Amino acid sequence: MLKQPENVSRRRLGKRTLTAALLILIVIPATILMGVFFLDDRKYYFISLLLLLYTFIPFAIVFEGRKPQARELVVIAVLTAIAVAGRSAFFMLPQFKPVLAIVIVAGVSFGAEAGFLVGAATALVSNFFFGQGPWTPWQMFGFGIIGFLAGALFRKGWLKRSKWSLCLFGGAAAIVIYGSIMNVSSVLMVTPQLNLQALTAAFASGFWFDFVHAVATVFFLFILARPMLEKLDRIKEKYGLLEP
Amino acid sequence: MRRDSFAGFHPFVNLAYFALVIGCSMAFMHPLSLAISLIGALSYSVVLNGRKAILFNLIYMLPLLLVLAAFNPLFNHAGATILFYLPNGNHVTKESIVYGVAAACMYVTVIIWFSCFNKVMTSDKLIYLFGKVMPALSLILSMTLRFVPRYRHQLSVISQAQRCIGRDVTQGNFIQKARGGLRMVSILTTWAFENAIETADSMKARGYGLPKRTSFSIYRFDRRDIIVLAILTALAAVVLAGAAWGSNSIRFFPSIAVKGYSPFGAAVYGAYFIVCLLPVMLQLMEEVKWRFIESKA
Numbered sequence: 001m002l003k004q005p006e007n008v009s010r011r012r013l014g015k016r017t018l019t020a021a022l023l024i025l026i027v028i029p030a031t032i033l034m035g036v037f038f039l040d041d042r043k044y045y046f047i048s049l050l051l052l053l054y055t056f057i058p059f060a061i062v063f064e065g066r067k068p069q070a071r072e073l074v075v076i077a078v079l080t081a082i083a084v085a086g087r088s089a090f091f092m093l094p095q096f097k098p099v100l101a102i103v104i105v106a107g108v109s110f111g112a113e114a115g116f117l118v119g120a121a122t123a124l125v126s127n128f129f130f131g132q133g134p135w136t137p138w139q140m141f142g143f144g145i146i147g148f149l150a151g152a153l154f155r156k157g158w159l160k161r162s163k164w165s166l167c168l169f170g171g172a173a174a175i176v177i178y179g180s181i182m183n184v185s186s187v188l189m190v191t192p193q194l195n196l197q198a199l200t201a202a203f204a205s206g207f208w209f210d211f212v213h214a215v216a217t218v219f220f221l222f223i224l225a226r227p228m229l230e231k232l233d234r235i236k237e238k239y240g241l242l243e244p
Numbered sequence: 245m246r247r248d249s250f251a252g253f254h255p256f257v258n259l260a261y262f263a264l265v266i267g268c269s270m271a272f273m274h275p276l277s278l279a280i281s282l283i284g285a286l287s288y289s290v291v292l293n294g295r296k297a298i299l300f301n302l303i304y305m306l307p308l309l310l311v312l313a314a315f316n317p318l319f320n321h322a323g324a325t326i327l328f329y330l331p332n333g334n335h336v337t338k339e340s341i342v343y344g345v346a347a348a349c350m351y352v353t354v355i356i357w358f359s360c361f362n363k364v365m366t367s368d369k370l371i372y373l374f375g376k377v378m379p380a381l382s383l384i385l386s387m388t389l390r391f392v393p394r395y396r397h398q399l400s401v402i403s404q405a406q407r408c409i410g411r412d413v414t415q416g417n418f419i420q421k422a423r424g425g426l427r428m429v430s431i432l433t434t435w436a437f438e439n440a441i442e443t444a445d446s447m448k449a450r451g452y453g454l455p456k457r458t459s460f461s462i463y464r465f466d467r468r469d470i471i472v473l474a475i476l477t478a479l480a481a482v483v484l485a486g487a488a489w490g491s492n493s494i495r496f497f498p499s500i501a502v503k504g505y506s507p508f509g510a511a512v513y514g515a516y517f518i519v520c521l522l523p524v525m526l527q528l529m530e531e532v533k534w535r536f537i538e539s540k541a
Contacts, residue, residue, distance in 0.1 A: 045270060046267070046270045046271050049270070060378055060381060063380060063381065064378050064379070064380055064381065067380070067453065068380050069444075069448075069453075070444040070445075070447040070448050070452045070453070071441060071444040071445075071448075073380055073383055073384055073387070073444070074387065074440040074441065074443055074444040074447075075437070075440060075441075075444075076384055077383075077384045077387035077388045077391060077440070078391065078436050078437055078440045080384065080388045080391075081387075081388045081391030081392050081395060081436070082395070082433065082436065084388065084392050085392055085395050085396065088392070117381075117384065121381075121384055121385060121388060124385070125385060125388045125389060125392075128362075128367055128389065129392075131358070131359070131362060132358050132361060132362055133354075133355055133358045134270075134351070134354050134355070134358070189347070189351055195319070195320065197319045197320075198315075198319040198320065201315075201318075201319050223426070227430060228433070231430075231433055231434055231437065232437075235437045235438075235441070239441050
């Protein structure tokens with residue numbers, strides 16, 4: 001039912017690539033130059049925040065542009081709500097959250113774009129309950145990009161549906177991708193330039209948080225991955241939802 | 245919550261204001277700019293949240309400020325004026341201490357502005373604003389916000405049903421409890437998806453995707469919105485011109501350097517002061533007006 005004609009999907013890719021190219025070639029260098037000339041090259045946080053926001057634009061344009069069906073929207077909203085509820089259910093255990101596991105499962109099951117949307121929307125919506133702050137865009141980007149990668153790597157065949165493959169990816173993503181993004185963002189916020197010592201200190205002080213996050217992700221993927229994927233497959237089969 | 249005057253303006257005015265003030269707070273590191281923004285954020289948070297805001301600022305923000313201020317001089321050794329040496333041989337400079345205090349103030353100010361943002365920009369306002377530009381994404385947001393409390397309720401329904409047959413999370417030994425919990429999550433997930441597809445079909449039947457959708461909250465962009473937006477734009481132009489001119493910039497490394505006094509610089513700070521205190525001033529005006537028209541009989 002949701003299957004799109006071949007030429008539409010090709011045009012869609014073209015539009016996204018075009019937007020991305022425009023951003024990468026013109027807007028991003030312009031922002032960096034503006035930072036160097038007008039803000040004395042000291043406002044790394046501000047500039048990096050702008051760059052971060054640019055990464056959301058191609059997704060938003062493409063998603064809105066193809067006029068998604070109600071069923072597709074609702075499935076993404078349900079996955080996001082489950083992830084948000086999961087985050088608030090484990091509120092008493094810092095960093096021990098099922099969010100990343102659910103985002104990865106969403107990416108694998110519904111594709112890279114859905115993975116990105118579920119990740120970014122989960123970070124945004126759960127912060128309505130936990131408090132928005134300068135960390136919100138970074139969390140949105142961190143979760144979103146991991147969902148996107150999970151979908152893309154699965155499509156490429158490098159990520160399998162097996163428990164172990166997903167656990168390995170989840171653990172690595174929690175430490176390497178999400179951990180790095182959050183640590184770098186906290187350094188950018190409090191020091192004028194990225195130097196090795198401040199980064200080392202941030203990574204060292206953040207290590208146990210990242211470690212717990214990774215353990216939680218592996219744990220939840222180990223328990224949830226198979227039943228969740230089966231449930232999603234069943235829904236897709238039953239209602240004829242095909243991967244976009 | 246007491247009625248806040250600024251929160252009653254059109255959501256676009258609210259969003260434009262917070263974007264301006266949070267962006268400026270992140271970008272301007274001159275101590276005077278920081279102080280102005282901090283005063284604005286603190287007073288507005290007190291106007292919005294009363295005593296709770298004072299407690300929040302004292303219990304969480306003050307220690308955070310101290311920790312962050314200490315972080316920079318320990319790891320950043322740039323700067324010309326060496327004050328003393330740490331036991332490990334690294335030196336601590338005046339510039340890095342000053343920068344640390346300034347960056348910590350900036351961070352805390354931004355967090356306090358966000359606490360005001362949370363109070364003023366409720367989710368229905370955000371969805372109203374983005375519903376026109378990004379209808380599908382804002383629909384996802386609004387559905388998610390609705391689903392979360394709904395799933396909590398459904399979970400308690402499932403839990404009660406499971407308790408009747410002795411399979412709740414409160415019954416049995418540890419393994420049985422864990423199994424009961426997982427089974428409930430599984431039931432909830434299946435229910436959520438089945439229910440969601442029904443919702444989607446119902447949406448379609450009622451004309452989802454047709455143009456000119458209405459939203460739950462209706463806001464009118466009326467004269468006072470235009471006035472406040474015009475004032476805000478004019479002030480923002482002065483502040484941003486000042487930023488481009490460099491009259492409120494500061495150099496921290498290798499040595500601290502600020503621009504001296506100039507009439508234009510004073511005007512820039514005046515404009516910034518009005519910008520940061522705008523919501524508080526609007527609230528005060530409202531209260532004065534209220535007192536004035538109140539019957540004295």
